[in-house]
Amino acid sequence: MLKQQYAENDRQLWQQVFTTEINYIEKRQQFLNNCTNRVALIRQAIHNPASRGTALRLVEYLKLEEIQLLFDDLLELASVSHSDIQLCREAILLLPKKWLVANIEKSAAPLLIEGTDEEYRRLLELYIEIDWDLTYKLATKALNHEDIDIREAGEDFLSYLHSEGKS
Numbered sequence: 001m002l003k004q005q006y007a008e009n010d011r012q013l014w015q016q017v018f019t020t021e022i023n024y025i026e027k028r029q030q031f032l033n034n035c036t037n038r039v040a041l042i043r044q045a046i047h048n049p050a051s052r053g054t055a056l057r058l059v060e061y062l063k064l065e066e067i068q069l070l071f072d073d074l075l076e077l078a079s080v081s082h083s084d085i086q087l088c089r090e091a092i093l094l095l096p097k098k099w100l101v102a103n104i105e106k107s108a109a110p111l112l113i114e115g116t117d118e119e120y121r122r123l124l125e126l127y128i129e130i131d132w133d134l135t136y137k138l139a140t141k142a143l144n145h146e147d148i149d150i151r152e153a154g155e156d157f158l159s160y161l162h163s164e165g166k167s
Contacts, residue, residue: 032061039066043073049082056087060094067094072107078126079111079119089126100130105137112141117149124157136161 035041039062045055059067059074067074071092078088092100104127111119120142127135135157142154 028058028061032058038062039069043070046070046073046077046088049084052077052082052084053087056084056091059091064095067091068099071095071103075104075107075123075126076111079108079115079122081118081122085122089129092126093129097130101134104130104134108138115150117147117153120145120150120153121156124153128157128160132161 031038038058042055042058042062045051059070062070074088074092078085078092108123111123120138124135124138124142127138139154139157139161142150143158145151145154
């Protein structure tokens with residue numbers, strides 16, 4: 001009897017999860033099809049920790065041009081540690097590699113002006129997923145920085161590239 005009660009409870013919990021997901025998919029599609037300024041809304045939402053994860057999970061459904069419009073915002077979020085950093089990186093990596101290589105340094109430059117080892121490390125982690133030459137270039141820049149912690153980040157990434165036979 002008790003086992004059947006648990007089984008029924010489990011089925012009810014499953015049904016709630018399933019129903020909620022179907023509802024989410026329908027609402028997501030309504031948003032994507034009918035929202036007149038979804039880039040602005042998503043931009044605002046990704047800067048709010050409470051809504052960031054939901055907004056970042058919507059990025060994959062946007063047009064390439066829309067993701068490009070969000071690029072600077074996504075890169076800024078990818079340059080610091082937070083619970084959604086992997087979603088930020090995944091959103092950035094939706095962009096074509098050629099476009100990223102051509103645009104990322106210009107967009108990252110303002111983040112590095114006053115950046116600490118945190119920004120350097122997070123960007124190096126992202127760069128390594130995009131292009132090893134970009135990673136080498138940023139790691140070398142870090143290695144020549146006046147801040148010892150930033151130099152250490154450069155050393156760490158150059159050491160990793162060397163150990164992988166990429167430098």
